[in-house]
Amino acid sequence: MFLHEALGLDGFNRLSDRAAMHALFECCSSSIWARRVAAGRPFDSADALLERADSELEELSETEIDRALDGHPxxxxxxxxxxxxxxxxxxxxxxxxxxxxxxxxxxxxxxxxxxxxxxxxxxxxxxxxxxxxxxxxxxNDPETERRVMRTELAKINRIRLTRMLTERTDQ
Missing domain, CATH: 1.10.3330.10 (Oxo-4-hydroxy-4-carboxy-5-ureidoimidazoline decarboxylase)
Known part of the structure; x- marks a missing residue:
């Protein structure tokens, strides 16, 4: 993350659009996902943010999912x-x-x-x-594997989003 303190939900909601998209892009390497999740602000709870993140991930095209995978070694x-x-x-x-x-x-x-x-x-x-x-x-066959991979990506996104909201980033 680019900040030195935990962002917290209020801090995330107060970020500029550009900064929010940057923070989200660090969680998932899809610019479309980051933009769509950021557009849902302000969130009234961390759960609402996580639900939006999951929902937007489900809507991504396969091409955009491939872009998100580019951020994973x-x-x-x-x-x-x-x-x-x-x-x-x-x-x-x-x-x-x-x-x-x-x-x-x-x-x-x-x-x-x-x-x-x-x-x-x-x-x-x-x-x-x-x-x-x-x-x-x-x-797995390719179709099954794509579903499994999307589920795993959602789990990773949730962990990273939760960390973004709750952990110090200078450690």
């Missing part, structure tokens, strides 16, 4: 220090090299089959669990 890939992705994938860094290698191979297989990055809500999950989920999802 591969599970196990090197990520920018202090980024949301680094925090979310923290447990992967602790995995043994064999698991990391299997994740890298699984990511490649997944991308070849589905044409996009393997997206999973990694927060609090060990690398072995993320690998097991990846392996299981490789059995």
């Amino acid at each position: 591969r599970i196990g890939a090197s990520v920018t220090a202090g980024s949301s992705s680094q925090r979310e994938q923290a447990a992967v860094n602790e995995a043994d090299q064999g698991v990391k290698d299997a994740l890298a191979a699984g990511n490649r297989t997944y991308e070849e089959k589905f044409g996009h990055v393997y997206l999973v809500c990694a927060t609090g999950r060990p690398a072995t669990e993320l690998l097991a989920i990846l392996t299981e999802r490789l059995d």
Whole structure:
């Protein structure tokens, strides 16, 4: 985030349109989603913000979902220090090299089959669990996988939005 203190709902509601869209874009790399969610301000509760975020995500075209995926590195890939992705994938860094290698191979297989990055809500999950989920999802057909991926994207967005509202960002 670009601020040094927790934004809080009131702070988010008071941001300029541009600043609100920037904050939202840091949560989800879809400019259309960010613009549409920001247009719903002021929100009277965090739940209302989360519901709007989910609703707008459901309405995005597949092309725009692909743009949102561009903001997510591969599970196990090197990520920018202090980024949301680094925090979310923290447990992967602790995995043994064999698991990391299997994740890298699984990511490649997944991308070849589905044409996009393997997206999973990694927060609090060990690398072995993320690998097991990846392996299981490789059995999905493309349509099923797109639905699963959208659900995972919504979970990640909710975590990031909640963090944006409640956590200090200079830590």
